[in-house]
Amino acid sequence: MYIVTGGAGFIGANIVKGLNARGERDILVVDDLSSGDKFRNLMDCEISDYVDKDLFLQWLEKGKLPNAAAVFHEGACSDTMEPDGRYMMNNNYEYSKTLLAWCQAQRVPLLYASSASVYGAGRIFEERREHEAPLNVYGYSKFQFDQFVRRVLPVATAPIVGFRYFNVYGPREQHKGRMASVAFHFFNQMREHGRVRLFQGSDGYADGEQRRDFVYIDDVVKVNFHFLERPDLSGIFNLGTGQAQSFNEVAVAVVNAVDALRNPSSGSRELQALQQEKIIEYIPMPVALHGKYQSFTQASISALRAAGYQDSFHPVQEGVMQYVRWMDAQAQ
DSSP, X not given: OEEEETTTSHHHHHHHHHHHHXXXXXXXXXXXXXXXGGGXXXXXXXXXXXXXXXHHHHHHHHTOOOOOSEEEEOOSOOOTTOOOHHHHIIIIIIHHHHHHHHHHHHTOOEEEEEEGGGGTTOSOOOSSGGGOOOXXXXXXXXXHHHHXXXXXXXXXXXXXXXXXXXXXXXXXXXXXGGGSOHHHHHHHHHHHHSOEEEEOOOTTOOTTOOEEOEEEHHXXXXXXXXXXXXXXXXXXXXXXXXXXXXXHHHHHHHHHHHHHHXXXXXXXXXXXXXXXXXXXXXXXXXXXXXXXXOSBOOOOOHHHHHTTOOOOXXXXXXXXXXXXXXXXXXXX
């Protein structure tokens, strides 16, 4: 059996779907369906059982979990604007420590979701303590669990692999609301209003020129399975493309992908033309994000490459095209 926490969420549901593609059906999904729409992420997946995250925690504490080949721990509060630090630390940190303790006692590999938010406003994104300074309590919760894992690794009895996800986008994220990717929001803005809106410039970047490492969900799943197949590997790894691209590039890719769906013979348009036509517009950044916004991220993937992962990653232009086609099909 495989256990996937957060299995009805964005990354978790894609891992479940990926396990199905590998012929796996004995999968226990753990999640919180208080937001009931998340069940749709599992409609085309095959699982053996589902359990609420609170009951799962009780099972953990009582040692009543079934045997597992591996645990994919994707469950967490991922709202970077959540102000309740007590809730965040209980949900993301204490819960994760309890799960790690069970995995170590049972010698079960744990592959878990960390986050690029641990780097805060830094400019060097390498998996080293001196570059880590989170800007919010979400990032802090992920940082503290990474620190805990670092202390356990020298005496670990089973593989532990943490993935510092950069800006992941792709199918099955629609339930995330404001925390969904900009590609998701741009697509819906184009469908509803015929234009997209980006933040005005900040931190020395021009309008829409803030840059992030945008990584397509299919690549995230592939990296998880790379480590699943190599139980000799443990550690904390960045999971991004290694290439920062601007929000403007994402917006242009979405607009051109939507245009291509409507008119396959239409040519691609450049940023300047879309600005002049007011298809791309810029709005002030919300006050709540001031001082808490990463204007630049770019994963160093040297550790990932050293761990043997050599496949290429989807650039924004390719990943967005695939994603827009999927969203359009869902909208139909």
